[in-house]
Amino acid sequence: MKWLFALMSAMLLSAGVIAAEQPDELVKTVTDEVLTIVRNDKDIQSGNAKKAVALVEAKVLPHFNFMRMTQLAVGREWRNISPAQQKTLSEEFKTLLVRTYSKALTEYRNQAVEYKPFSLKPGETEAKVRTLVKTPNSAKPIELDYSLEQNAGAWKVYDIEVAGVSLVTNYRDSFASEIRNNGVDGLIKVLQTKNNSGGDKK
Amino acid sequence: MFAAAVFLAGCATSGNPKDPIEGFNRAMYSVHDGIDTVILKPVATGYDTVLPDPVQTGVTNFFSNIGDLMISVNNLLQGKVGDAATDLSRVLVNTTVGIFGIFDVASSEGLTKHDEDFGQTFGRWGVSEGAYVFIPLLGPRTARDTVGVAVDLWADPVTHINDVSVRNSLLALRAVNTRANLLPADKVIEEAAIDKYSYIRDAYLQNRRNLVHDGNPPARAVDE
Numbered sequence: 499m500k501w502l503f504a505l506m507s508a509m510l511l512s513a514g515v516i517a518a519e520q521p522d523e524l525v526k527t528v529t530d531e532v533l534t535i536v537r538n539d540k541d542i543q544s545g546n547a548k549k550a551v552a553l554v555e556a557k558v559l560p561h562f563n564f565m566r567m568t569q570l571a572v573g574r575e576w577r578n579i580s581p582a583q584q585k586t587l588s589e590e591f592k593t594l595l596v597r598t599y600s601k602a603l604t605e606y607r608n609q610a611v612e613y614k615p616f617s618l619k620p621g622e623t624e625a626k627v628r629t630l631v632k633t634p635n636s637a638k639p640i641e642l643d644y645s646l647e648q649n650a651g652a653w654k655v656y657d658i659e660v661a662g663v664s665l666v667t668n669y670r671d672s673f674a675s676e677i678r679n680n681g682v683d684g685l686i687k688v689l690q691t692k693n694n695s696g697g698d699k700k
Numbered sequence: 701m702f703a704a705a706v707f708l709a710g711c712a713t714s715g716n717p718k719d720p721i722e723g724f725n726r727a728m729y730s731v732h733d734g735i736d737t738v739i740l741k742p743v744a745t746g747y748d749t750v751l752p753d754p755v756q757t758g759v760t761n762f763f764s765n766i767g768d769l770m771i772s773v774n775n776l777l778q779g780k781v782g783d784a785a786t787d788l789s790r791v792l793v794n795t796t797v798g799i800f801g802i803f804d805v806a807s808s809e810g811l812t813k814h815d816e817d818f819g820q821t822f823g824r825w826g827v828s829e830g831a832y833v834f835i836p837l838l839g840p841r842t843a844r845d846t847v848g849v850a851v852d853l854w855a856d857p858v859t860h861i862n863d864v865s866v867r868n869s870l871l872a873l874r875a876v877n878t879r880a881n882l883l884p885a886d887k888v889i890e891e892a893a894i895d896k897y898s899y900i901r902d903a904y905l906q907n908r909r910n911l912v913h914d915g916n917p918p919a920r921a922v923d924e
Contacts, residue, residue: 598892605884638813641915662910662917663903665892671716671902672895692894 521625521646521653522616524561529611529629532557532603542604550600558599563647563654564592570657571669575677583682590689595665597693609633611642623648718832719901725834729897732836741886744879758802759877764813765794765801766857773855774816778824786811815911818855819848823912832901840904 519527535553536542542550568588569576579587614628625646630639645657658665676685716722748756772787790806790813798805807813822844823829830843841849853859858874861867893899909917 601891602888663906668902672898
């Protein structure tokens with residue numbers, strides 16, 4: 499019996515270690531893992547969107563807080579939206595972001611990522627992990643920053659900034675004007691149409 | 701006359717403080733998108749397909765090296781003497797060891813490439829952005845950056861080459877190469893945006909603010 503207890507506490511302990519992983523380590527582990535897979539997968543490289551999306555869903559998605567992302571993108575209207583609508587909206591926004599991210603992954607696979615120095619004060623629940631992405635077609639590396647917050651012991655990404663452009667707040671104006679003109683359901687509908695379109699139409 | 705009418709219609713409809721002439725801009729954006737779809741994008745795609753990647757990188761580096769000269773001037777004007785010196789060292793190394801700038805040897809030697817232009821210099825000097833404008837072929841700009849780009853072109857060594865055919869060929873090559881380098885971004889925007897016009901506008905404005913402040917823009921109030 500004792501060995502079982504030991505085993506279980508070891509498992510709990512390691513789970514605790516994983517959960518307490520520092521934000522910079524988390525970003526690095528996930529990025530390296532995903533890029534290694536992409537570089538070795540001919541299908542994803544030749545633009546297999548389904549496979550890229552599956553990869554992002556399996557490896558990246560669990561580390562993102564989509565409710566918070568959606569809330570940030572919607573802005574002050576968020577509190578006037580019913581919980582059911584909030585949920586639908588964040589599901590649709592998630593689909594859109596996952597597809598965007600997957601697309602970026604296949605388009606920018608030849609990148610090398612550099613991590614800027616990171617420090618975290620004890621007790622801090624918000625963190626920004628700054629990275630530099632080097633691509634062959636630009637001498638100047640692109641800044642890619644991840645904003646994370648600690649939630650129930652685990653760090654989750656709630657915003658990504660590319661060269662100072664927040665992927666989340668960049669939607670704020672188009673979301674706001676859609677809500678203003680057609681209500682929240684109008685916005686949900688726009689996202690659904692976009693997500694079902696295949697996104698490849700010009 | 702048509703443009704003026706669209707312009708007035710735009711003034712009447714836009715309620716967005718950061719894009720006061722949105723109606724006009726949207727019209728210009730459609731014009732640009734049309735030209736891009738029919739001419740620029742197909743040419744850039746052909747260029748991208750035909751040219752082997754290392755050659756394309758060489759072309760990018762060649763123009764990037766000329767650009768470093770202007771970046772150095774702008775860093776100097778912004779009082780960043782150290783950065784200006786790095787830019788000049790980059791030009792020296794890349795023009796000689798890097799064979800007329802075709803190879804970016806300087807970057808691998810730790811001389812970091814910067815991104816500066818006259819629009820950023822004016823921003824650094826405290827000139828505010830002014831209204832957002834979308835100019836066909838030139839793309840998104842603010843009023844400040846439109847003046848900036850005019851000065852960039854005026855100061856650009858390539859525009860001062862006396863031989864007209866050499867000058868025009870270089871300008872055309874640079875334009876096509878720049879457009880080709882934007883092809884991946886194109887696909888991502890296509891995937892991401894629910895309204896391409898405002899997506900591009902907001903991304904441009906955020907990016908410029910970030911550039912003016914060299915990667916550390918003052919935090920803006922975020923309401924949740």
